Amino acid sequence: MSSPLVHAFFVGRALAEALTEQASNLASTLVSEAGKFDAEQRDRLRQFTETVLEKANREAAQASQGRSYAADGAGEDLQALIDDLRAEIAQLRTELQRYRSRSGI
Incomplete structure (x- = not known):
């Protein structure tokens, strides 16, 4: 190293690269977590919808059985x-x- 000014330049450059890498990693992590959250919410909504439809189908079947019973006298x-x-x-x-x-x- 010939001068402190040149040394400071390389330290600054290394610091900028390290910060850029950390910011990139943080952004990647945030996007990944957001994607996971979105996928989990979609899966929960799908499961909820399936549960509701199954219950509705069961109740409709029970209601139709009740109607046939009422029609039988x-x-x-x-x-x-x-x-x-x-x-x-x-x-x-x-x-x-x-x-x-x-x-x-």
């Missing part, structure tokens, strides 16, 4: 069920009105 049971549901709705409306009047809504 359980009309009286169906009417009783409808009457019970109407009574529950009326009771819930009454409770809702009481709640609203107490809450001032």
